[in-house]
Amino acid sequence: MFEKFKKYLGKPRPCLICNDDPEATQRATWATDEYFKAVKCQRCGMVTIEPGLSEEGLTVFYSQYMKMRTDNEEKMKLRDLQYKQDLKFITNFIDSGKILDVGCNGGFFLNAFSNNFEKFGIEIDPGAVEYAKENFDLDVRFEKFGDDSFDKENFDLVIFRGVIEHMFDPKSALDRAWEVLKPGGKLFFAATPNIDCISADLYRDKWRVWHPIEHINFFSVQTLHDLIGKDRFSLLASEYPYLGTPYENQSKDYQKLQQDISFKENGRWDEVSVSPPFWGNMMNVVYSKKIVERHN
Secondary structure: OHHHHHHHOOOOOOOOOOOOOOOOOEEEEEEEEEOOOEEEEEOOOOOOEEOEOHHHHHHHHOHHHHHHHOOHHHHHHHHHHHHHHHHHHHHOOOOEEEEEEEOOOHHHHHOOOOEEEEEEEOOOOOOHHHHHHHHHHEEEEEOEEEOOOOOOOOEEEEEEOOOHHHHHHHHHHHHHHHEEEEEEEEEEEEEEEEEOOOOHHHHHHHHHOOOOOOOEEOOOOHHHHHHHHHEEEEEEEEOOOOOOOOOHHHHHHHHHHHHHHHHHOOOOHHHHOOOOOOOOOOEEEEEEHHHHOOOO
């Protein structure tokens, strides 16, 4: 697949958090494969693929994303089960209101919300927009978030489910999320790879969420909060879904992890395959937009 998108490789980006010139920022190599390199900012800890696909390349890639997802029926069934768990987590903090799902694909997660919510989505894949409208009768708009038609302070909940790690310019998207959220509104990140976990540290380019064509940003709860702005959002809760998920197989997963640690210690890393599902791989995080007092 890489050869098809090789022409879309972009230039290294400034650090998403520090915003330093990539040539001037001290960055350590975090992981490499045959084509890509992930670097870690030595100041803030942000990990990014550099260089990754340009914004144009990402747009081309995601314009056909819907078909890639729906062609795998088994994964679609697993995701449907996981949607229910992610929904249970976020509805601890909000049980009604107006919601926006950014990068909602075919509207699968958005459709899982009850009719207590007024549901909106935004998506850059026209096939996904059509699917959401035809199958779920959802108001999903074929727009880029930031160049969209939504009013400011319009939503009670904005969702990024498995999305923020894909974005070329996540800071602009998060600035826009702050604009469209009402004061006290919730910002929800779900199914987001968590760089601060044992699997990421051990496996690096063999970590199961290492997909450098599409996963170009790797966050922890800390770096995510740094990016969205601690002056603008308060952290409400975080969790690391594994136990009870459709991906869990405790004995098998733990056995492989232990085996691979042994292989690394004994110089047999070339025998190690992709990491297993495990606690900490993925994170769900919810924030609240701070209410700023206005003085006359």
